[in-house]
Amino acid sequence: MMAKHGLWAAASLALSLVATSAQAAPDLGAANARLTALLDKNYPALDAIYKDLHQHPELGMQEVRTAGMLAQHLRKAGFTVTEKVGGTGVVGVLRNGEGPTILVRADMDALPMEEKTGLAWSSKARATYEGKDVPVMHACGHDTHVAYLVGVAQALSAMRDSWSGTVVLIGQPAEEPLTGARAMLDDGLFERFPKPDFGFAAHVTNLPAGVVAIKAGASSSASDSYSITFHGRGGHGSMPAATIDPIPIAARFVTDTQVVISREKDPAAFGVLTIGAINAGSAPNIIPDSAEVKVNLRSQSPEVRKLLQDGTARVAKSAAAMGGAPEPTIRYLGGTGIMTNDPAMAKAAVAALTPAFGKGLVFAPESATPMSGSEDYSEFVDAGVPSLFFGIGGYDPAVLADLKAKGEPAPTNHSPFFAPKAEPAIRSAVTAIVLSIVGGVRPAAK
Structure with a gap:
């Protein structure tokens, strides 16, 4: 469980x-x-x-x-x-x-x-x-x-x-x-x-x-887990202008997605959005070409469940667009009602x-x-x-x-x-x- x-x-x-x-x-x-x-x-x-x-x-x-x-x-x-x-x-x-x-x-x-x-x-x-x-x-x-x-x-x-x-x-x-x-x-x-x-x-x-x-x-609550991969263009750490850095895009998503909880969800309704993992990069002087964020959502009503699902996807796509990156890959990992x-x-x-x-x-x-x-x-x-x-x-x-x-x-x-x-x-x-x-x-x- x-x-x-x-x-x-x-x-x-x-x-x-x-x-x-x-x-x-x-x-x-x-x-x-x-x-x-x-x-x-x-x-x-x-x-x-x-x-x-x-x-x-x-x-x-x-x-x-x-x-x-x-x-x-x-x-x-x-x-x-x-x-x-x-x-x-x-x-x-x-x-x-x-x-x-x-x-x-x-x-x-x-x-x-x-x-x-x-x-x-x-x-x-x-x-x-x-x-x-x-x-x-x-x-x-x-x-x-x-x-x-x-x-x-x-x-x-x-x-x-x-x-x-x-x-x-x-x-x-x-x-x-x-x-x-x-x-x-x-x-x-x-x-x-x-x-x-x-x-x-x-x-x-x-x-x-x-x-x-x-x-x-x-x-018990409904649960939905997602893997969101932000795609960029890798390159040398000293030449960021030649790249599309997925790490700040992922960071923007991590902070902005909490607005779905704090400003879109009814404060009286139960809902949790957890960032459980961030995976990107290998060395300090390499800008990677992708960054993965794993997200878990918890809800206790169909309305809030849909709000969190839709809001998470919308913020992920917006973060990528703001960074000039391709649309992210959003993969459903599993969940239950x-x-x-x-x-x-x-x-x-x-x-x-x-x-x-x-x-x-x-x-x-x-x-x-x-x-x-x-x-x-x-x-x-x-x-x-x-x-x-x-x-x-x-x-x-x-x-x-x-x-x-x-x-x-x-x-x-x-x-x-x-x-x-x-x-x-x-x-x-x-x-x-x-x-x-x-x-x-x-x-x-x-």
Whole structure:
């Protein structure tokens, strides 16, 4: 998940609130006790999976080893498994009589960054990213996600007498660049396999361990990333008049494009424009013939999304024109829409899960502000799968209290110091998803 600063902010603000619960399904208490016993038995193996994956992270569309491990464990749990869906994606199907088709998804990829957690199982892995050798780290918790998906598979297989229908489990590649979900859909995910009636997913955060956060309605932002290449005419640094220098053109774009945010966007509307990279030149006395700028846009409404997209392109073309340069090359790198949780599923999950999680179950209404980060699970929702996406607390409350006392923030997702506690995160995710399925959490009947 990209740029998760402020992740589940609405849920953090709601931690002091206790969700109001309707009467849970009569058998849900027994199901929870049975599930807890299964997790007690299976957790050591799940922990070994998590630590193995943490030590061997793989970047998007390179998750060959990760996908192989996941496929092996899904087959062992009784699922019919297909690999290499949308690149390195994994699909496991378990049919259990009549009933709805339910999607459960976990993302598998890691990030091109150096780990600094100091964990005994820290990553020392390296990989090729955009032609460069880079360190790789599971700095967004996707290692715990793969482990919880295995836990969900084991539980649903063992508890077949508690639910009916078909479950489609997905190990998704390349969530970080926001391209993996679309790749699986383009590879016929919902044509080659049963089309889900609804779905679930979960993401570990730096909320306290034991917390399960539910946000009704829009829960994350749309994201769009671009590479903009400004073309010039290279030459000697002592003879700029004989050149078209793309570097000041790129610099002008970097400053002018922020006017789209400060003067064109409604101040009350959410919108972020980030310049994430500038690549140009090789030596101080050489004027290069091109300069690349990478831009990321975040928005929470279709209107602002279009404003930022159109404004960015317009400013880029204007900057090039002012510098007497050819029109720039604008390349779309990827993105995704706003992630929306089904309100009826959110309400039903609060009722079903509060007995299991108590005060740890926190709820943010539709009126609460979505998180600024983005999540390409939205591609499945936009493809017609109403869903519920849980935020899972992963940080030891004692560690959080110590950091607060020192005046230090807790490491967020994508920090080189991000180190959630795996066991409570995996247990909470498995419990939230399995009890939602057993408890009949689903969209409102049409």
